[in-house]
Amino acid sequence: TAELLSMGTLLMDGYPVRLVGQDTRRGTFSQRFGAIVDRETNEAWVPLKHLTADQAQFDIYDSLLSEYAAIGFEYGYSVATPEALVCWEAQYGDFSNGGQIILDEFIASGFAKWKQKSGVVLLLPHGYEGAGPDHSSARIERFLQMCADDNMAVCQPSTPASYFHLLRQHVQVNWHRPVVIATPKSMLRNKLAVSQPAEFTSGKWRPVLGDPSITEPAKVERILICSGKIRWDLVQQREQMGLTSKVAILTLERLFPLANRELAAELARYPQVKDIRWVQDEPSNQGPWEFLQLHFVPAMTEQLGREFIIRPFARPIAAAASTGSSAVHKTEEEKLLVAALSDG
16 A cells, blocks of 8 residues: 555665554555464564565554553654654544543644644544444544644545655654544545556655646636545546536645645636635534635635635534435435536
8 A cells, every 4th residue: 555655665764663553453444454464373474574674663553442542652652752653543533532632732732832742643534435423524623623833734635645745754854743644444445546656756745736637727617625535526526517627626635734835836727717616525514614714715815915715515514423324425425516516
């Protein structure tokens, strides 16, 4: 995977890597296989421990189901080992709420209070796929609410190469601040969400991704801005509606720190477009929208030198993260995608 590829290259560059979490060795979605267990002897073989003779140390463990204890330990480990990539992974993103005290008191505000630096990375599976209210949302809005003064980064990569470069930059640039990553679930097996080898061997981390399908920017009539899995849902729906050349889909790979300069550069390709929309899977009182409306819209207005007008398209306001009905989920999703892409 792109994740193990990034970790392997870091190990060979001399950076220690520690990956711990709930069902992490296999991966909740059978996507990682960081350790291969012999079913007869019960012995585990860890491929990333056997790359080169002089590689850095690699540790991968399944942590106990106590988010408070596990996140706290990994936070402390990252403080003591600033040169390492230290990751804690939730089985599902919203499970991290069991460690809310650590998130509030240490990860979000430790530097502001004590000048204590941590580079811990939280890997929180996120995505609306009809799995119900306790397996859909990493509660991105809660992390964004705690963001200020570049205290941490909140990211949602939409391609394997983007995730690869994000992890490598985090270690090599070494701002040594926490990073919250909304990681994929169904997107792991989405044939659209792929990267070519050249995208790993060259390039760099980009907080905003443009639309590579647009070859004639002058024909674009509408711009959709989104983050994460919904990018590919919109791409599929756009094709079904015959709007591939008329609607550009831009992706915020990083929600904080604000990527206003990078987004302004992408928007410059479409000076004729006035209809700009934000699209998210989450209900309108959850997900990134309220934070973006409060902080990103004013930043974009200042960056562009004119009023930045953007309309939100989201599920209706809700108390729970999502519906518990798969059928209702599908109906909501279709309605959202069609509305986001349609005129009016």
